[in-house]
Amino acid sequence: KRLVVLVSGSGTNLQALLDAVAEAGPEGYGARIVAVGADRDGIEGLARAERAGLPTFVRRVKDYGTRDEWDAALAEAVAAHEPDLVVSAGFMKIVGKRFLARYGGRFVNTHPALLPSFPGAHGVRDALAYGAKVTGCTVHFVDDGVDTGPIIAQGVVEVRDEDDESALHERIKEVERELLVDVVGRLARNGYRIEGRKVVIQ
Numbered sequence: 632k633r634l635v636v637l638v639s640g641s642g643t644n645l646q647a648l649l650d651a652v653a654e655a656g657p658e659g660y661g662a663r664i665v666a667v668g669a670d671r672d673g674i675e676g677l678a679r680a681e682r683a684g685l686p687t688f689v690r691r692v693k694d695y696g697t698r699d700e701w702d703a704a705l706a707e708a709v710a711a712h713e714p715d716l717v718v719s720a721g722f723m724k725i726v727g728k729r730f731l732a733r734y735g736g737r738f739v740n741t742h743p744a745l746l747p748s749f750p751g752a753h754g755v756r757d758a759l760a761y762g763a764k765v766t767g768c769t770v771h772f773v774d775d776g777v778d779t780g781p782i783i784a785q786g787v788v789e790v791r792d793e794d795d796e797s798a799l800h801e802r803i804k805e806v807e808r809e810l811l812v813d814v815v816g817r818l819a820r821n822g823y824r825i826e827g828r829k830v831v832i833q
């Protein structure tokens with residue numbers, strides 16, 4: 632299977648996927664990354680892709696007249712690589728109906744909280760501020776909402792009294808990277824069905 636990964640930051644989830652494919656081989660893992668896309672330049676995630684010798688593309692919202700034009704341009708850039716599955720690994724933009732028309736049901740996101748708790752761009756900070764005793768990460772299919780699509784897998788992380796946002800986020804990311812690598816590999820190797828809010832991996 633062909634994967635396109637979308638990033639907006641340090642790309643450690645991307646790196647975990649790259650390492651998993653390198654270790655198991657594309658056949659063993661069930662997929663290989665064919666391109667990496669971003670919504671901004673100059674991020675470590677793109678540098679990781681370039682070091683791995685992968686094609687990259689950037690589509691910045693501000694380069695387009697409307698959000699819808701950006702959405703269409705992003706979909707086109709992804710489609711050029713003919714992915715079977717698209718993975719948002721810290722991609723910090725909400726895609727629109729054009730992108731979902733093409734990749735809905737084949738677009739997976741990882742979120743650093745236990746959805747439906749603490750959706751949105753500050754899930755770690757929100758869980759901490761709320762005083763949650765456990766939080767974690769969620770890998771889910773992307774639908775037309777914000778972090779609302781069918782949940783595939785979740786991992787639990789305890790919140791410690793001394794945690795600040797970055798310490799907690801780093802601990803979440805340790806679990807998240809493993810969860811994402813496991814889920815993407817199983818989706819690619821086994822195939823899956825989405826039945827309402829239920830995801831069945833064969």
Ligand code: GRF
Binds near residue numbers: 638639640641721
């Ligand atoms: C991940 O925790 C992701 O869930 C969140 O931002 C982080 C991205 O980390 N949206 P990285 O860029 O993969 O290191």
